[in-house]
Amino acid sequence: MIAILFLLMPAIAFAHGGGLDKQGGHLNKKTGVYECHREPCFSIHKQAEEAFQEADPTTYSRVYNRDDWPHWIDENRDCQNTRQELLIATSMISVQFKKVKGCTVKFGQWYGVYTGKTFTKASDVDIDHVVPLAHAHRHGADTWTKAQRRAFANDFDNLLVVDDSTNQSKSDKAPHEWLPPLKSYWCEYGKLWERVKNKYGLRYSSDERLALNALAETCLE
Numbered sequence: 001m002i003a004i005l006f007l008l009m010p011a012i013a014f015a016h017g018g019g020l021d022k023q024g025g026h027l028n029k030k031t032g033v034y035e036c037h038r039e040p041c042f043s044i045h046k047q048a049e050e051a052f053q054e055a056d057p058t059t060y061s062r063v064y065n066r067d068d069w070p071h072w073i074d075e076n077r078d079c080q081n082t083r084q085e086l087l088i089a090t091s092m093i094s095v096q097f098k099k100v101k102g103c104t105v106k107f108g109q110w111y112g113v114y115t116g117k118t119f120t121k122a123s124d125v126d127i128d129h130v131v132p133l134a135h136a137h138r139h140g141a142d143t144w145t146k147a148q149r150r151a152f153a154n155d156f157d158n159l160l161v162v163d164d165s166t167n168q169s170k171s172d173k174a175p176h177e178w179l180p181p182l183k184s185y186w187c188e189y190g191k192l193w194e195r196v197k198n199k200y201g202l203r204y205s206s207d208e209r210l211a212l213n214a215l216a217e218t219c220l221e
Contacts, residue, residue: 027214064137070146071153072127079103082154083127090161095122110161113188114170114180119163126167128160129153130189131196134172139203158196176211183218190215 024038062068072081080088084105088095091108098104105122112119119125133141133153141149152158170178180189190212197204204212 025210027211027217062142064134064142066133068146068149069133069153070150073150073154075154082159086127086156086159086161087122087125089156092118112162112166113160113185114162114166114182116182116184117163124163125161126164128162128167128170130158130160130192131200131202132170132172135174136200136202139197139205140201152200155196157199174205174208174211175215176205176207179215186215187219190218 020037025036027035072083074081079101080103084103087105087108087110091105091110093109095105095108098106107120108122110119110125111117112125114128133149136152141152144152166181175190175193179186194212196202
């Protein structure tokens with residue numbers, strides 16, 4: 001896998017607009033998908049994909065089941081689970097709770113980085129796993145213990161407050177399949193995706209790596 005990463009991570013000058021980069025492809029800014037148009041892009045993609053398939057068989061040690069990833073948990077037993085704690089931590093104003101006990105957030109003010117919109121009702125937002133649980137399962141987490149899955153599913157480093165419709169649109173897609181509607185967040189999104197995957201030692205596909213390389217170029221715009 002290290003060889004794959006070195007193959008796909010050279011210093012590439014991605015062209016802006018509709019031009020092609022030195023690899024022979026470009027990031028389609030309308031779809032958010034990296035596209036190959038000539039060599040050596042096709043060859044690089046094929047070689048890396050073949051190597052990835054050898055390292056990432058289509059059969060997993062267990063079938064993905066969302067219930068195998070415990071969330072949201074109340075680790076410190078204060079009645080506020082991971083969702084509620086993240087809503088409290090990221091609200092731009094003091095939150096209001098449904099009841100005096102303060103277990104469940106009802107109102108606050110959250111900025112959705114995927115859309116640039118602000119939300120005040122907790123019921124209008126979801127907690128997004130930047131690297132989705134199903135994606136993690138397909139890229140190395142299928143062999144994890146329950147404790148490892150619990151840690152990943154509740155890790156603040158991998159969580160963002162977003163509106164529910166955008167979260168549903170993203171589903172379990174990787175950056176070559178889906179990108180935030182707000183293009184000014186693409187740079188940070190690519191960095192965050194890589195930070196989480198590297199933290200947990202998850203594998204990359206070639207399409208995913210090509211898209212991340214292109215996202216890195218948006219940081220220079």
